[in-house]
Amino acid sequence: MNYMVRNASKDDWDQIKNIYKEGISTGLATFETKVPSSYEQWILKAHPECTLIVYEENTTLGWCKLSTTSDRLAYTGVGEVSIYVHPSAKRKGVGDLLLKNLIVKSEEQGFWTLQAVIFLENKGSVHLHQKNGFRVVGIRERIGKINGIWRDNVLLERRSLLVGLEE
Template identity: 50%
Template sequence: MTKIRDYQHTDWAAVDRIYKEGIKTGLATFETEPKEQAYWEQTSIPKSQLVAVAEDGKVLGWAVLWPVSDRCAYKGVAEVSVYVGENARGMGLGKKLLNALIKRSEELGFWTLQAGIFEDNPGSQAIHKSCGFRIIGVRERVGKLHGVWRNNMILERRSAVNGLD
């Protein structure tokens, strides 16, 4: 049985490996190199870093929130990142991590979550939609990955708990 728990500094080697596996797919991110541990830990939203762990303690995936702006009007808006290791894909772990991240985001007071997903990544789109995200637009040819223009779908999820006033 897989357990979701808070990320610990000692989880970094597994988080980094899983991030690299996601980058290698060409479907997960515009990044071509993973972020450094210090940047990942210090720039992501405190207390939002989660890992999925197998019974044997092996980290199988991770999820985290990123700030979208330093402007006070957006203090309740965050971007989600969810990555599942290549040996754990197709087992529902992405959805489990995203649901745990949503729950954590609401505990932290966030009212809107957003995700940028490549147009040709239907698996990630389906997971997000199943967790209450909706497509709000497509940024056409917003960036190049390995010299190829890519479209990026923008999805968002509004909290049913926060930001209701």
């Protein structure tokens, strides 16, 4: 395994889009039912320095991004994590590599809290976040419908030990 990590760019869009489609098709990853129509739409609310891919040679194996959670000034250092791994790259350390790098990048950019909202049934993603310092804050019951079925979300958060400690 010779995985590399870098910031995502518009040139990566086709592979990012395909990985996102795969995630949507599982029914475990998101309430979204279709991929955004362009890279610009996909990255619109994301922090560009916290939008990463893991790749090997010319193949993108996974991506993550950190999106703003609110336009309110008080929440400037709070971001929501999205992370997707290509089905063929699952259980090979790609998600862990993405999340570890995202945590470092987010702290460099002044984020003091990361949150993740994950379907209750997506135990692999919940475990990935927990092993990287996220804790379960609670369960949001019947928070949204997908394909006419109410779904629950686990809300997790990670507080930085480096950012936001000043009084």
